[in-house]
Amino acid sequence: xxxxxxxxxxxxxxxxxxxxxxxxxxxxxxxxxxxxxxxxxxxxxxxxxxxxxxxxxxxxxxxxxxxxxxxxxxxxxxxxxxxxxxxxxxxxxxxxxxxxxxxxxxxxxxxxxxxxxxxxxxxxxxxxxxxxxxxxxxxxxxxxxxxxxxxxxxxxxxxxxxxxxxxxxxxxxxxxxxxxxxxxxxxxxxxxxxxxxxxxxxxxxxxxxxxxxxxxxxxxxxxxxxxxxxxxxxxxxxxxxxxxxxxxxxxxxxxxxxxxxxxxxxxxxxxxxxxxxxxxxxxxxxxxxxxxxxxxxxxxxxxxxxxxxxxxxxxxxxxxxxxxxxxxxxxxxxxxxxxxxxxxxxxxxxxxxxxxxxxxxxxxxxxxxxxxxxxxxxxxxxxxxxxxxxxxxxxxxxxxxxxxx
Amino acid sequence: xxxxxxxxxxxxxxxxxxxxxxxxxxxxxxxxxxxxxxxxxxxxxxxxxxxxxxxxxxxxxxxxxxxxxxxxxxxxxxxxxxxxxxxxxxxxxxxxxxxxxxxxxxxxxxxxxxxxxxxxxxxxxxxxxxxxxxxxxxx
Numbered sequence: 001x002x003x004x005x006x007x008x009x010x011x012x013x014x015x016x017x018x019x020x021x022x023x024x025x026x027x028x029x030x031x032x033x034x035x036x037x038x039x040x041x042x043x044x045x046x047x048x049x050x051x052x053x054x055x056x057x058x059x060x061x062x063x064x065x066x067x068x069x070x071x072x073x074x075x076x077x078x079x080x081x082x083x084x085x086x087x088x089x090x091x092x093x094x095x096x097x098x099x100x101x102x103x104x105x106x107x108x109x110x111x112x113x114x115x116x117x118x119x120x121x122x123x124x125x126x127x128x129x130x131x132x133x134x135x136x137x138x139x140x141x142x143x144x145x146x147x148x149x150x151x152x153x154x155x156x157x158x159x160x161x162x163x164x165x166x167x168x169x170x171x172x173x174x175x176x177x178x179x180x181x182x183x184x185x186x187x188x189x190x191x192x193x194x195x196x197x198x199x200x201x202x203x204x205x206x207x208x209x210x211x212x213x214x215x216x217x218x219x220x221x222x223x224x225x226x227x228x229x230x231x232x233x234x235x236x237x238x239x240x241x242x243x244x245x246x247x248x249x250x251x252x253x254x255x256x257x258x259x260x261x262x263x264x265x266x267x268x269x270x271x272x273x274x275x276x277x278x279x280x281x282x283x284x285x286x287x288x289x290x291x292x293x294x295x296x297x298x299x300x301x302x303x304x305x306x307x308x309x310x311x312x313x314x315x316x317x318x319x320x321x322x323x324x325x326x327x328x329x330x331x332x333x334x335x336x337x338x339x340x341x342x343x344x345x346x347x348x349x350x351x352x353x354x355x356x357x358x359x360x361x362x363x364x365x366x367x368x369x370x371x372x373x374x375x376x377x378x379x380x381x382x383x384x385x386x387x388x389x390x391x392x393x394x395x396x397x398x399x400x401x402x403x404x405x
Numbered sequence: 406x407x408x409x410x411x412x413x414x415x416x417x418x419x420x421x422x423x424x425x426x427x428x429x430x431x432x433x434x435x436x437x438x439x440x441x442x443x444x445x446x447x448x449x450x451x452x453x454x455x456x457x458x459x460x461x462x463x464x465x466x467x468x469x470x471x472x473x474x475x476x477x478x479x480x481x482x483x484x485x486x487x488x489x490x491x492x493x494x495x496x497x498x499x500x501x502x503x504x505x506x507x508x509x510x511x512x513x514x515x516x517x518x519x520x521x522x523x524x525x526x527x528x529x530x531x532x533x534x535x536x537x538x539x540x541x542x543x544x
Contacts, residue, residue, distance in 0.1 A: 332479035335520075336458060336488040354526045363522030366456040366492050375477050375492055 061310035062256055062271030068101045068295065068303045075297035076278035079116045079123065080318065084286045086295060087123060088279075088303065089115055094125065094136070097303060099283055099293065107140050114153030114194065117319045119160035119175050119349065120371065126151030126164065133164060145177055155195035157203070158320035160349035165192035165205055170214065174352045175321075185212065188219035194232030198261075199239050199316045206232045211263070222263055227252065233259070234280055235316040237290065242270065242311070244277035244296060256280070256296070256306065271306050274298060282315025288325065290314040321349055323371055335365040438507035444472065444542030445501040445516050450534030454495040456522040459537060461487045463514030465506040472499040488519075502542050514539040 077089035086097040089112045096106045111129035118124050123136040128150045135145035146164065153165040160175035168186035173179055185192050191207035198204060203214045210224035211233065229248055233241030239261030247254045256271035279297035284290055292311035296304050330341035331350065342350075347360040353371060354364025369375040445461055466487050471478040476493025478501070491500055505514070516537030521529040529535075 329479070332490055333481060335490050336479065336481045338481060355522070355528055357528060361522065361528050362456045362458045362490055362492075362520040363526035363528045365490060366522055367526045369477060369492055 058272075060255075060269050060272045061267065062294075062306040063273045065271060065273040065296070065304040065306055068099070068305050069097055069103050070302045071103070072297070072301040072303065074278065074299055075301065075303055076299070077112070077114050078279040078281040078295065078297050080281050080284045080290075080315075082117065082121055082284065082288045082322065082324070084284050084288075086281060086283060086303075087115065088297060089113070089125075094123070099305075107136050107142055109134050109136070109142060113151065114165070116154050116156060117322075118154075118156050118162060119319070119321045119323050121322065121324065124154035124156075124162065126154050128152065146173060152193050153195045155197065156319045156321065157197055158201050159345035160321040160323075160352065163195055163203065165195045167191055167193060170195075170203075170205060174356075175349055176353060178356075183214060183217055183219075185214075185219050189221065189224075190219040196232050196235065196318065197316075197320050198235050199237055201320075204233060206230065231277065231280055233263075234282055234294070234318075236282070236292070236311065236313040237316050238313045239316075240266070240312050242280070242294060244274070244280045246277050246299075256294075258310075270310055271296075274304060274306075275300055275302075281318070284317075288322075290317055321345060323349075323353075323368070326350075326368070326372075328372070328374060331365060331368055334360060335362055436509070439509060440504065440506050441508035442468075442502050442542040443505055443508060443511060443514060444499040444540050445503070446498060446538045446540060447495060447500045447518075448534070448536040448538070449495065449497055449521075451521075451523070451529075452496070453524045454521055455524040455526070456490065456492040456520075457495060457500075457518060458488065458490050458520040459500075460517045460519055461489065461501070461503070461514065461537075462516075463505065463539070464510065466503050466514075468504040470502050472502055476500075499542070508541055511539050511541060 072088065072090045075088045075090045079087045081087050081096070084099060086099070087106060088095045088097050092110055092112050093108050094106045094112060094115065096104050109125045109127055111127045113126040113128060115123050115125040118135070121138055124145065125134045125136060127134060131147060131149050132144050133146035133148055133151050133154055134142050136142050148164050148166060148171055150166045151164050152167060155163045157163060161180065162173040162175065162177070164171045164173070168184065170183045170185055170192050172181045185205065190205065190212040191210065192205040193208070194206035196204045204222065205212055205214065208229040209226045211222040213220050213222055227249060229246040231244035231246070233243045235241050241259045241263065243257050245255050245257055253269070253272065254274050254277055255269040256274065257265060258267040258270040259265050274296050276299035277296045278299050281295055282290055283293040283295060292308045292314050294306040294308065294311055294315070296306060298304065326342070326346060333341045334347070350364045350368055351358065351360050354367035355361070462485055464485055466482065466485070469480050469487060469489065471491060473493060476491050478489060478491050480487055480489035489501065516539065518532055518535040518537055521532060521535060523529065
């Protein structure tokens with residue numbers, strides 16, 4: 001049997017196997033429900049497999065992919081929600097998508113771009129058309145938050161501060177939205193469409209053809225001159241990066257590329273069964289912990305899940321700090337003088353949401369208690385509402401009493 | 406029962422009576438330790454205190470609780486030193502209660518205000534006028 005014939009035979013066998021993986025809808029009252037089903041093998045995957053000349057090359061480690069949801073137009077922005085849902089942006093509408101494929105409209109934001117969550121569980125949604133970054137509460141209340149020209153991507157750093165990519169610049173705000181600084185990256189040869197923090201805390205920014213990182217305000221090239229369209233790296237907790245590649249050139253193939261923590265390619269085609277990928281994200285579980293479930297949005301309007309067997313470790317959170325995941329006893333212990341309980345980033349965040357005087361103190365701890373709902377303020381803000389700033393006082397209400405010995 | 410044995414029992418009863426009397430702290434008798442509750446009282450020059458960190462020192466401090474149950478209390482103890490954070494509507498008066506093995510040793514306990522924040526979460530720049538005193542507390 002020739003290599004080409006073997007490849008075709010392998011393809012047929014594989015298609016049969018994949019077809020058997022299609023699952024029936026699960027129970028529940030969805031707003032919109034899609035059957036999970038095996039993704040069709042794409043023409044690009046087929047051609048690359050034939051070119052490889054062996055049946056084994058048909059399935060890559062991240063194959064088969066499974067269709068989670070269909071019916072989108074261009075689900076090209078995606079964020080992992082704190083309770084496990086994916087938040088998929090599709091032409092100004094942000095959908096909540098459960099990991100079993102239930103889709104519901106969350107909010108609409110004009111010209112919505114690369115969204116992600118802030119430290120308080122609000123979704124930050126850049127809108128270039130309005131020059132505004134909107135903040136969306138967990139209940140769907142949309143309010144203007146930051147005024148920024150041409151915002152494309154929002155990202156929350158390890159200290160809870162907010163970074164906004166505007167192609168030519170990176171703008172930096174603190175966790176409650178006070179402007180801090182800006183970096184002109186285009187004059188240094190970079191371009192900022194996407195943003196990611198690595199597990200080591202480095203800020204990477206990306207275009208379709210290059211990756212850079214910001215080091216002490218300077219733009220440092222990581223990988224440049226790449227073939228478009230490269231997606232932003234999604235890191236796992238080991239520092240490996242998984243990035244989608246959308247084929248737009250003759251002979252290119254759609255795929256997911258795996259690289260190590262030094263950005264050296266480990267597998268140029270970790271996943272082949274995708275078609276015009278335009279967004280990707282690791283999902284979280286219901287408790288908010290990161291998982292090794294990796295999802296890809298495609299320009300054909302589908303959302304697929306990669307075979308998690310190919311994922312080396314759970315994803316690294318794209319939200320660098322979440323107030324709900326701070327330990328109350330650690331925050332309290334630190335304010336009474338214990339050391340080593342919280343990180344410098346966490347201490348800085350707590351100061352920022354409190355009195356912002358440069359060090360963590362009892363006023364900051366009170367702000368934390370109010371922001372998390374452990375104690376109440378007079379304005380009856382909920383646990384996920386913004387903490388009161390210095391101009392928004394409120395007496396404390398009932399609290400917990402703890403003793404550490 | 407023999408006469409001799411009855412005398413012995415009377416003597417034992419008398420001794421027990423004397424022993425009980427000695428431990429009763431009755432008028433004129435010697436005074437021993439009495440376990441009980443003390444109160445830590447705040448003196449503040451401000452009416453809008455909302456959070457404070459304090460240090461309490463003294464022997465045998467246990468069962469620390471907020472005097473006002475609506476306030477938040479967290480404390481950390483290392484031997485005879487207890488550091489606590491209290492968050493709530495803080496006014497002049499008792500802020501903490503704690504058990505000690507001897508309520509008569511009030512003077513061996515003392516408190517210090519370390520940090521205070523107001524209702525806007527701002528840290529007080531000066532702690533002048535703040536003080537803590539220890540008094541006998543009600544059970």
